Amino acid sequence: MASATAVAIGGSFLAAFLQVLFDRMASREVLGFFKERKLNDRLLRRLKVLMIAVNGVLDDAEEKQIAKPAVEMWVNELKDAVYEADDLLDEISYEALRSEVEGGSQSSADQVRGFLCARFSFQRVKEEMETKLGEIVEMLEYLVQQKNALGLREGAVEKASSQRIPTTSLVDESGVYGRNEDKEAIMKLVRSANENGKRLDVIPIVGMAGVGKTTLAQLVYNDSRVGEQFDMKVWICVSEEFDVLKVIKDILKKVGSMNCDTMTGDDLHCELEKESTGKKIMLVLDDVWRKWDFLLTPFKSLAHGSKILVTTRIESVASVRATVSAHRLQELTADDCWRVFAKHAFDDGSCSARPDLEETDLEEQRVGFAE
Template sequence: MAGALVGGSFLSAFLQVLFDRMASREFVDFFKGQKLNDELLMKLKITMRSINRLLDDAEEKQITNRDVQMWLDDLKDAVYEADDLLDEIAYEGLRSEIEPAPQTNNIAMWRNFLSSRSPFNKRIVKMKEKLNKILGRLNDLVEQKDVLGLGENIGEKPSLHKTPTTSLVDESGVFGRNNDQKAIVKMLLSDDAHGRSLGVIPIVGMCGVGKTTLSQLVYNNSRVQEWFDLKTWVCVSEEFGVCKITKDIIKEFGSKYCDTKTQNQLHLELKEKLMGKRFLLVLDDVWNAKYDDWDILLTPLKFGAQGSKIIVTTQNERVASVLSTVPPYHLKGLTDDDCWCLFEKHAFDDGDSSAHPGLEGIGRKIVRKCKGLPLAVKSLAGLLRSKRDVEEWEKILRSNLWDLQNINILPALRLSYHYLPAHLKRCFSYCSIFPKDYEFRKEEMVRLWMAEGFLIQLNGNQKMKEVGGEYFNDLVSRSFFQQSSSHPSCFVMHDLMNGLAKFVAGEFCYTLDDANGLKLAKKTRHLSYVRAKHGNLKKFEGTYETQFLRTFLLVEQSWELDHNESEAMHDLLPTLKRLRVLSLSQYSYVQELPDSIGNLKHLRYLNLFQASLKNLPRIIHAMYNLQTLILRECNDLVELPDSIGNLKHLQYLDLFGTSIRKLPNFVIGLCHLETLILCQCKDLTELPTNMGSLINLHHLDIRETNLQEMPLQMGNLKYLRIL
């Protein structure tokens, strides 16, 4: 039951990735081939299963128990360590496939080969030592369960319940919703265009935007009062229970003895009460709903008269799509002026700030931090209502809203996160590394999630990018991401959603900018560097914590990196051995990459946008796990090494605007390549003759090239969708 309530623990999705890794063919074959101890691996699996059974209970109890929260952080850190080791083992398995032993009877060659494998054999010994150490650490954490009171899936319901809503509203405290109210009332009083007897109108928007308040206004509207024979309000929240909702509807109509009745008796009674009557039903705060349950709930409701309507408020557009008979009404945030009116109403006696002129300017700045969310505005106003000291108000203005304890929007937002499925929790919290107002594209985010190992394939036929696309769409539908108003092809996170992501990510994700300085913790795994005009990568030199990083993301800024930073990056790269994601976007002073980049065996994503590279080091062939390689607008790049054909996991290669003259005959090795961008490669005159070997290619962009003809084997690209 607990798992159903909270959608699973953040770590459960992480552990599933580890289980999948240990079951992969490359991993199993290598483990056996190197005679690694199978017993150790089995013990690790058993320990991880034991942990998995504790996670739902721990995630719920961490809300009120700081010790459990610290235990979960330690556990997450240990799981990261285990994942790094398992990925290292899988990498060695992949390398042994790509670089097989020489087939020769020449004794000298064998001796040379064996001596070259000596460092490898030492790594195997170290792997065994690490495996034992990680196993011991995980077992220690499991043994703490009794002290912490953790059990297997026995957690209580989350302690973040919202107070049930009612239909009553103080209209004098509502601002900026006249047009929204008129639009919904018009929909309620109109006949269904398809002749349905019952219309369903969803109101969709993020937490705290005012969906319930708008529904209350409509419910109490004088025209609505006259139009409907019966009206009833039911706060759903949590589970969409057909029996409970049916009972609540009947109770609203005055029945006192429905708790002991069967579902059949309830349906018959509700049918009798609604027969021939035009009714309005508001189902407020619906979190989830299956179509089958919804269809059962509707059965007695369909006996109402023509023109009956249901209003559903929800944060989840997918819920709206299941329930609606008309397009959902997307509720937007308030304007700054309307937010100020609301703030003034609750922060000052009689709603008048004139007696405190020194506070208005500060108050308006505080209101702008709420980005149009009335619940946040009202909560902050209540917090400041008893304070009239300018310093107190400026303290709130300077603070991070997530540091404030008595603000109601925060538990509501945290509950939204709590109900996310486990696989979405990882993806959402990862987005905390992006600064506020950062615009991102869906495809970009999916490639990052894929590189970080956040995507779980439920069946072998589904492409990883398709899985990621579903994850992204789900977060959009649940209002965690919003479409950018300035660039419709991009998405953003509301400031409070960004704050929520940072809150749940804790020390594991970090955004470095001039405002917060370098405060990396050993647990930090994902880092974005927002470089200001006078920033410098030298601040990372000698930093012990950077060796644990999985993500080093240089967020694009208008400032170019200077020559000193170029040298600093050369010194830094050899220390970042656990990286999955490395983005050096606009790293324009770099003309070559050090050979040490070949040691990044875990790397999946490499973005060198606008670098001044003339070529890539041959050692890049050792980055066998690389999935995404972005060389976009590397104008000086004229060739690729033949060894790039060893990147058998490469799926996305972007050469837009480079000076590539000819592609090497590497393509036969890139069996998983799905996207190849050659747009504006003006010096490119021909494609490799064996292009037909790219059997998984979905997207080929050759616009604004100087190609004279296409290779004969293009007909073999049976999965090509975009040319």
């Protein structure tokens, strides 16, 4: 069951999956089963506390696993522990419901016989479940201990978000290196027919902080081929907490509807739907940190071929309504890193003005810089 669940929800929805487990641990069936069978409820409480502890650092782990294999391994081990807990709670819920159904359908004599036959199996089931639960708790305790060593912090994503300077669609292409292939890969998706005949395609760009997601989106947004393809282009920097009404107002202002500040939520949705109906739109949502699919409601009448390009560090955000696989932006090569460094370090963008620098020293610095 764990592997099937992993395929279905993926690591991106681990936080949401944990919330489901929190609800199940507090359910009548599970709590009643622990009380009836006299299971160690301290283990259940410990399980909940540990899950809360790992849940608090999931956003930070999800971002850091892109660049840190040790964090990726931690996330994978957490998935295993969570799926084991899910399996056990499934088993407990099933046993609780089965006992309830069988108990209600039997006569008094049958219930007595059933009790006599089952009294020894109850102890066996109790021991097996407590053993499984203890193993899961032990796995989670180890992972909680490791989170500090890996530098995983609660609220780290939100803190970084609040310090981000809002982006714009403008880009100095002369200072961009090593992104031609990435740009053309995104351009191919932007210019292609929408998947399965849908009106709107959602194209995610995912990568660690500072890797160049915004720059890549800017390169695509400013390409003349995009300007020719769409009736309307809109760039929105999200960054802070996703206030959907503020985002809708920003979009409306970009398309010329300036009297939207006093509109209510319903009025804003209607106005955006009116302004976008029948139009082929290219919308960029840059630096998204939260689920944003509720923004799609006013876009139900767009012209076919419309696109939304989303940049994010968070896998779960990238998966929201995505119609194509996320483009995972990797770090620049050593040569491209050196070109970026040289452009900012030397007046002419190269080291030709510094003959006093030995070539071997430069090579050592280039490699060290890339590392």
